[in-house]
Amino acid sequence: MSTYVTELPIRSELDTAHQNLATRWATPSNSWSSRQRLSVIAEVRRAMDSNKLAPWEAPSSIKGFIANNHCLPDAAIDVIWRLTNHPGTLTKEWYESIISENIDPVAYVELVGLIAQANCVDRFADGLGVKRVDLPDPVATKTTITSELEVTVTTHWVPTAATKGPNVLKALSAVPFENESREILSSVQYVPTAALIGDLTSGHNSLTRLQIELIAARTSKLNECFY
Amino acid sequence: MSGVSQNVDISFEAISSSTNGNGGVPHGELLSKLSEALWSKNLKELNAVREELINAAGEDVFVDAVGVSAMFHMMTRIADGTGTPLDAGTDEPSADIREAIGVNHLVSRRQSAP
Numbered sequence: 001m002s003t004y005v006t007e008l009p010i011r012s013e014l015d016t017a018h019q020n021l022a023t024r025w026a027t028p029s030n031s032w033s034s035r036q037r038l039s040v041i042a043e044v045r046r047a048m049d050s051n052k053l054a055p056w057e058a059p060s061s062i063k064g065f066i067a068n069n070h071c072l073p074d075a076a077i078d079v080i081w082r083l084t085n086h087p088g089t090l091t092k093e094w095y096e097s098i099i100s101e102n103i104d105p106v107a108y109v110e111l112v113g114l115i116a117q118a119n120c121v122d123r124f125a126d127g128l129g130v131k132r133v134d135l136p137d138p139v140a141t142k143t144t145i146t147s148e149l150e151v152t153v154t155t156h157w158v159p160t161a162a163t164k165g166p167n168v169l170k171a172l173s174a175v176p177f178e179n180e181s182r183e184i185l186s187s188v189q190y191v192p193t194a195a196l197i198g199d200l201t202s203g204h205n206s207l208t209r210l211q212i213e214l215i216a217a218r219t220s221k222l223n224e225c226f227y
Numbered sequence: 228m229s230g231v232s233q234n235v236d237i238s239f240e241a242i243s244s245s246t247n248g249n250g251g252v253p254h255g256e257l258l259s260k261l262s263e264a265l266w267s268k269n270l271k272e273l274n275a276v277r278e279e280l281i282n283a284a285g286e287d288v289f290v291d292a293v294g295v296s297a298m299f300h301m302m303t304r305i306a307d308g309t310g311t312p313l314d315a316g317t318d319e320p321s322a323d324i325r326e327a328i329g330v331n332h333l334v335s336r337r338q339s340a341p
Contacts, residue, residue, distance in 0.1 A: 014294060116308065206291045214252045
């Protein structure tokens with residue numbers, strides 16, 4: 001069954017990838033339960049759909065903004081709103097203030113991965129005017145994503161693994177499961193990593209590489225992203 | 228870079244605004260306008276550019292273009308959420324491009340480690 005119901009020609013591999021992402025969102029990790037991971041996606045949706053808070057207005061600082069029984073820590077909700085609506089305003093000091101609220105750096109990396117994926121998948125649906133991907137029920141099992149990677153803080157604010165490649169592809173390397181999710185989306189919506197630098201001429205799907213890079217650069221500029 | 232590889236004459240103005248022409252990229256102006264409408268979530272603008280782009284280039288291009296733009300709403304959040312610096316060795320070569328597209332003043336500017 002298709003993830004999206006529309007007459008628009010959504011490629012089957014893209015449709016499948018988004019369904020796959022929803023399943024992955026429900027997969028518990030060492031840092032976050034299935035229910036918490038799905039709550040991250042739901043909170044991203046709330047942030048995207050509401051009147052924006054100013055960058056300096058943290059949800060946790062507004063009385064009654066966060067439900068008493070919310071399963072996510074206040075600092076995680078602050079990250080979700082700030083990264084969803086004001087990604088270009090983040091500073092290292094802000095990151096350190098989040099970590100000081102008992103958010104483990106690796107758990108933070110996972111949170112960033114989830115927020116970023118939800119922004120991608122839901123903005124795709126919104127852009128086409130189709131219903132967003134349904135979220136699955138939380139997984140009850142204790143099976144978790146495990147990582148034995150050694151990670152350290154070197155080039156980024158966050159800890160990363162000693163992997164090769166552009167810095168942005170290294171950003172989520174502390175949580176390989178989320179890096180894999182990024183790659184799943186990249187391969188169906190952008191350019192497979194193998195062709196990223198080695199092949200600057202081939203088109204992908206219906207777009208030429210020039211068209212792809214123009215959209216990428218314009219969107220990055222609008223988000224005030226220097227990288 | 229991909230413009231150089233394909234031996235075509237491109238410019239960077241379309242990255243700054245859809246009102247600056249197509250930058251030498253086929254349907255560049257419309258693709259830039261679509262990116263703007265997706266970012267601002269302006270439904271009226273989105274519907275208008277959707278119709279224009281589909282008429283000019285087809286539904287496949289519209290769907291794939293929305294996919295690429297959505298992808299970069301993800302990549303920008305990964306870069307800025309993790310404090311990703313410019314890659315070593317890219318700072319100097321990209322200086323002219325950064326100046327042309329006007330990003331040097333951004334809060335998210337992080338230099339590569341020396």
